Amino acid sequence: MSTSSITAVWFRKLTRLMNLNGEELAALGESPFTAEKIDANQYLVKEGNTVDRCCLLVRGYAARHKMNRAGQRQIVSFHMPGDMLDLQHALLPRADHNLQTITSAEVAWVPVAALERLTFAFPRVAAAFAKDGLIDASIFREWVLNLGTRDAKTRIAHMLCEFVQRREAHGIAPVEAVDLPFSQEQIGDATGLTPVHVNRMLRELTEQGAFTRTGRSYCIADWQKLKAIGDFDPAYLHQAA
Amino acid sequence: MSTSSITAVWFRKLTRLMNLNGEELAALGESPFTAEKIDANQYLVKEGNTVDRCCLLVRGYAARHKMNRAGQRQIVSFHMPGDMLDLQHALLPRADHNLQTITSAEVAWVPVAALERLTFAFPRVAAAFAKDGLIDASIFREWVLNLGTRDAKTRIAHMLCEFVQRREAHGIAPVEAVDLPFSQEQIGDATGLTPVHVNRMLRELTEQGAFTRTGRSYCIADWQKLKAIGDFDPAYLHQAA
DNA sequence: CGGGAGGTTGACCACCATCAACTGCTGTGG
DNA sequence: CCACAGCAGTTGATGGTGGTCAACCTCCCG
Numbered sequence: 001m002s003t004s005s006i007t008a009v010w011f012r013k014l015t016r017l018m019n020l021n022g023e024e025l026a027a028l029g030e031s032p033f034t035a036e037k038i039d040a041n042q043y044l045v046k047e048g049n050t051v052d053r054c055c056l057l058v059r060g061y062a063a064r065h066k067m068n069r070a071g072q073r074q075i076v077s078f079h080m081p082g083d084m085l086d087l088q089h090a091l092l093p094r095a096d097h098n099l100q101t102i103t104s105a106e107v108a109w110v111p112v113a114a115l116e117r118l119t120f121a122f123p124r125v126a127a128a129f130a131k132d133g134l135i136d137a138s139i140f141r142e143w144v145l146n147l148g149t150r151d152a153k154t155r156i157a158h159m160l161c162e163f164v165q166r167r168e169a170h171g172i173a174p175v176e177a178v179d180l181p182f183s184q185e186q187i188g189d190a191t192g193l194t195p196v197h198v199n200r201m202l203r204e205l206t207e208q209g210a211f212t213r214t215g216r217s218y219c220i221a222d223w224q225k226l227k228a229i230g231d232f233d234p235a236y237l238h239q240a241a
Numbered sequence: 242m243s244t245s246s247i248t249a250v251w252f253r254k255l256t257r258l259m260n261l262n263g264e265e266l267a268a269l270g271e272s273p274f275t276a277e278k279i280d281a282n283q284y285l286v287k288e289g290n291t292v293d294r295c296c297l298l299v300r301g302y303a304a305r306h307k308m309n310r311a312g313q314r315q316i317v318s319f320h321m322p323g324d325m326l327d328l329q330h331a332l333l334p335r336a337d338h339n340l341q342t343i344t345s346a347e348v349a350w351v352p353v354a355a356l357e358r359l360t361f362a363f364p365r366v367a368a369a370f371a372k373d374g375l376i377d378a379s380i381f382r383e384w385v386l387n388l389g390t391r392d393a394k395t396r397i398a399h400m401l402c403e404f405v406q407r408r409e410a411h412g413i414a415p416v417e418a419v420d421l422p423f424s425q426e427q428i429g430d431a432t433g434l435t436p437v438h439v440n441r442m443l444r445e446l447t448e449q450g451a452f453t454r455t456g457r458s459y460c461i462a463d464w465q466k467l468k469a470i471g472d473f474d475p476a477y478l479h480q481a482a
Numbered sequence: 483c484g485g486g487a488g489g490t491t492g493a494c495c496a497c498c499a500t501c502a503a504c505t506g507c508t509g510t511g512g
Numbered sequence: 513c514c515a516c517a518g519c520a521g522t523t524g525a526t527g528g529t530g531g532t533c534a535a536c537c538t539c540c541c542g
Contacts, residue, residue: 064382096379126371129371133374133375145309148388192389
């Protein structure tokens with residue numbers, strides 16, 4: 001994993017957020033990265049930790065999650081290459097959630113001190129970071145809507161729509177490409193459902209023609225239908241903004 | 242509503258977020274405000290609007306909410322005096338949610354252009370704004386956890402705990418002070434429950450001694466008990482940070 | 483070939499939604 | 513001052529969505 005492949009992933013994400021100039025990108029590129037390969041299901045950050053570095057996800061997928069008193073896990077977001085995880089720790093050093101890989105992954109760590117210097121020198125870089133955080137917040141609001149008002153099938157469809165839509169915008173794969181990296185338990189933890197019920201709903205979605213199933217992997221068969229079932233309108237992702 | 246009473250409310254909130262200096266506060270104080278009094282249940286922002294001003298809530302309470310396809314309303318956050326509503330519109334002009342007063346209120350509008358100038362001139366003001374947005378996001382994550390994993394009674398207790406805890410931190414009233422400004426329908430819209438079930442749960446919470454009821458208004462009788470029932474740990478509010 | 487994790491299916495049940503009726507505030511006009 | 517309307521709150525009866533429990537399957541990997 002070379003420095004140039006790391007910055008390439010990062011720049012693609014940042015320039016989608018804000019039209020940064022050469023000087024700003026050059027300064028970003030000079031940030032001190034520490035690359036690391038990590039297995040699936042490893043913790044990157046644990047709730048309560050004091051964190052002084054941020055994590056750029058370069059390859060693989062990750063999830064943030066929290067636990068309630070009873071030990072039930074709630075996944076609050078999924079992440080993909082290009083995402084800057086826990087940029088927030090620059091301003092809120094104490095982690096309020098866990099961050100865990102869900103596949104094997106490659107990450108690049110950057111000290112928050114380096115990012116702070118950047119944001120003070122380049123207000124438009126600060127704005128790009130802030131905008132990323134604001135879009136994050138918009139996604140959380142949609143998840144609140146999803147969990148609070150929609151039934152199980154709609155909820156699952158919506159969550160999967162969001163994931164593939166974001167993945168496409170990141171230039172990773174078109175929406176219909178195979179390979180959802182989730183176990184049914186993870187889908188359940190993200191949607192507030194049991195794995196048993198997730199299984200039933202995936203079967204119904206397949207019977208309705210939204211998915212095709214080959215062995216254990218589900219593939220989107222009809223993107224328009226899945227969006228319709230999932231009550232999915234991507235405006236909240238602010239991808240065009 | 243004088244300019245000085247507006248800035249007083251705002252400065253109290255901002256200085257809790259970041260230790261701003263005299264020069265920074267003076268610049269903030271010179272922002273062009275437009276004060277307005279608004280009745281209860283009026284929209285300040287509607288989803289889909291293009292917004293070029295931000296709203297400082299000076300008196301009263303407000304809520305942000307979204308609708309799903311079926312027209313069911315989900316409240317995603319509550320706001321109180323000092324909160325800067327829709328600071329996000331500086332970077333994301335298209336509103337992804339509605340903003341509505343829940344009591345009569347006084348607000349001060351500030352053009353986003355003025356805030357942009359401030360953030361470019363004063364990185365620490367930009368950081369204070371960013372931090373406010375990050376705490377917002379942390380609260381949304383907790384709501385996702387609340388809706389996804391907790392049962393009705395716990396959910397309601399948690400939501401009410403959060404509200405009074407934040408209200409106390411804003412210097413509005415101690416946690417045990419009366420006067421929750423919510424209808425049972427609003428509590429239901431925030432917790433993903435029907436008003437009927439909210440009513441039953443409030444009765445049980447009262448029977449358990451967490452609340453006392455006088456006529457239609459509920460008052461916290463035992464704060465420790467309410468926190469225990471609601472699985473409430475305020476760390477996610479980052480109030481000490 | 484065997485063990486284990488994740489997936490699949492069925493039976494049963496509980497929490498919360500729904501529907502409906504009624505109560506008790508509160509404000510307004512006669 | 514009372515009558516009335518209207519809305520929020522309250523209570524009960526009934527039902528459905530999704531949870532729980534348990535068994536079994538199937539894929540994958542050693």
